[in-house]
Amino acid sequence: MRLVFPLMLCLAGAAVGEDLQKLKVEEIYGKYCASCHGAKFEGGQGGSLVDGVWKHGASDAEISRSIAKGNLQMGMTPWEGVLTDKQIRSMVIFLREKEKQTMVEGMEFPVPSPDTVTNTELHDYRIETLVESSIERPWAIAFLPDGRKLVTERPGRLRFLDKDGKLDPQPVEGTPEVIEHGQGGLMEVAPHPDYEKNGWIYLGFAEGVREPEIRVITAVVRGRIEGHRWTDQEWIYRPDDKFRSGAGVHFGTRFVFDKGYIYFVIGERGGMMEAQDLARPNGKIFRLHDDGRVPKDNPFVSNPEALPGIWSHGHRNPQGLVMYPRDGALYSTEHGPRGGDELNLILPGRNYGWPVITYGMNYDGTPMVGITEKEGMEQPLVHWTPSIAACGLDIVTGDRFPKWKYDLLAGGLAQQEVRRIRIVDGKVVHQEIILKNIGRVRDVAVGPDGLIYVLLNDPDRIVRLLPAGE
Numbered sequence: 001m002r003l004v005f006p007l008m009l010c011l012a013g014a015a016v017g018e019d020l021q022k023l024k025v026e027e028i029y030g031k032y033c034a035s036c037h038g039a040k041f042e043g044g045q046g047g048s049l050v051d052g053v054w055k056h057g058a059s060d061a062e063i064s065r066s067i068a069k070g071n072l073q074m075g076m077t078p079w080e081g082v083l084t085d086k087q088i089r090s091m092v093i094f095l096r097e098k099e100k101q102t103m104v105e106g107m108e109f110p111v112p113s114p115d116t117v118t119n120t121e122l123h124d125y126r127i128e129t130l131v132e133s134s135i136e137r138p139w140a141i142a143f144l145p146d147g148r149k150l151v152t153e154r155p156g157r158l159r160f161l162d163k164d165g166k167l168d169p170q171p172v173e174g175t176p177e178v179i180e181h182g183q184g185g186l187m188e189v190a191p192h193p194d195y196e197k198n199g200w201i202y203l204g205f206a207e208g209v210r211e212p213e214i215r216v217i218t219a220v221v222r223g224r225i226e227g228h229r230w231t232d233q234e235w236i237y238r239p240d241d242k243f244r245s246g247a248g249v250h251f252g253t254r255f256v257f258d259k260g261y262i263y264f265v266i267g268e269r270g271g272m273m274e275a276q277d278l279a280r281p282n283g284k285i286f287r288l289h290d291d292g293r294v295p296k297d298n299p300f301v302s303n304p305e306a307l308p309g310i311w312s313h314g315h316r317n318p319q320g321l322v323m324y325p326r327d328g329a330l331y332s333t334e335h336g337p338r339g340g341d342e343l344n345l346i347l348p349g350r351n352y353g354w355p356v357i358t359y360g361m362n363y364d365g366t367p368m369v370g371i372t373e374k375e376g377m378e379q380p381l382v383h384w385t386p387s388i389a390a391c392g393l394d395i396v397t398g399d400r401f402p403k404w405k406y407d408l409l410a411g412g413l414a415q416q417e418v419r420r421i422r423i424v425d426g427k428v429v430h431q432e433i434i435l436k437n438i439g440r441v442r443d444v445a446v447g448p449d450g451l452i453y454v455l456l457n458d459p460d461r462i463v464r465l466l467p468a469g470e
């Protein structure tokens with residue numbers, strides 16, 4: 001105790017002298033925490049911060065409190081007043097990242113390969129590679145009633161896979177002009193639920209102008225395919241020219257069809273606060289009639305300032321969207337910044353909080369907002385730190401993986417994983433990583449055959465999971 005007090009004062013003094021506000025969270029840790037908690041977070045004078053043991057409580061709020069209030073009796077400096085609330089919040093995210101990384105390092109993930117059986121909690125599976133090398137940036141897969149599949153390639157090509165999963169070398173011709181820019185390009189594809197009767201295929205893509213400079217935004221069309229020709233194209237949603245921008249990030253997309261409606265996503269395109277602006281399409285989930293008309297009962301139709309197609313707002317970049325077959329609940333996975341990826345239950349008119357609240361921080365480790373909850377803003381069902389870079393979401397149907405039936409499968413680009421998520425009574429009760437480390441997962445989709453299709457980037461591939469023994 002006698003030792004600790006002067007040490008604390010001298011730390012606080014050092015902090016005031018050197019503009020602590022500018023430091024990134026790693027630097028703060030290195031300068032002010034590592035001396036007691038270890039350069040690798042392993043502990044020393046203070047305890048390990050990565051062993052999953054939290055003496056004073058394991059919730060984010062309790063860890064924030066431990067840092068803010070300290071415990072002078074035991075030798076932990078109180079950081080309140082030295083670090084801002086935002087910095088303390090960033091520190092919690094940072095410690096969560098390190099905790100998870102340390103756990104994963106100490107864990108054996110089976111590297112799934114075509115000849116081996118991967119064992120998971122409830123099912124064992126094998127991987128079959130359908131397409132390799134001949135495909136570029138596969139983004140989404142959709143299933144046609146005759147057993148063929150459609151796959152988008154981000155540079156702008158729409159291609160068929162035959163019944164056996166072989167890639168047709170000839171792309172569909174005459175598809176809309178796509179501008180591949182940053183994360184954007186040709187993204188989502190899905191047939192209308194009555195495709196057999198009406199032949200409609202829907203596409204979501206980056207649309208705009210190249211001259212005098214690239215300005216783009218996410219748009220949605222539908223059309224029919226005759227042989228290898230795209231025909232009968234109609235716009236479903238084409239944002240006004242003024243909403244286009246040069247940003248190469250956060251395009252969203254993904255479609256859900258239900259009861260004559262189409263739901264789709266436009267990411268905030270890097271314009272963070274625009275997610276809160278109902279006059280802009282950025283950071284919104286939309287609901288339209290499947291021909292593009294605005295439903296009369298949409299939540300913001302009577303607000304003259306709002307775009308009437310908006311269903312929910314305050315999103316950063318959702319790239320997973322599904323509807324639960326049992327109760328019609330709409331779920332979305334969304335990329336957070338650094339940390340704070342989310343799974344949300346999407347309800348009409350609700351505000352999901354970006355960028356006012358978030359469980360993440362800036363990519364460079366500087367704090368973002370420091371708050372995770374606010375009146376009038378929705379909480380995610382779960383959030384993931386470190387970010388998995390959530391992309392692609394589907395629900396297990398069919399009878400090939402019966403013990404996974406109705407579980408969500410969420411892809412992750414950065415964590416190279418497929419995560420199985422069990423929801424009971426609207427709550428996430430269990431998560432399991434069922435596939436890991438064979439590439440960045442761009443899309444995961446359960447086929448009408450009950451098999452699980454995974455689109456991978458780096459290396460670009462399409463694989464599917466078969467129950468072991470088949």
Ligand code: HEC
Pocket residue numbers: 007028029032033034035036037045046047053054055056057063066067071074075076077079091
């Ligand atoms: C002078 C040494 C010292 C420094 C510097 C220090 N800590 Fe601590 N810290 C401790 C000790 C000792 C404890 C254990 C206190 C206890 O047992 O109640 C502790 C506890 C904690 C806890 C609670 C752990 C638990 O199991 O609940 C957290 C979180 C924490 N420190 C974070 C930090 C952060 C973040 C920094 C830098 C901003 C920091 N500490 C700087 C000594 C230090």
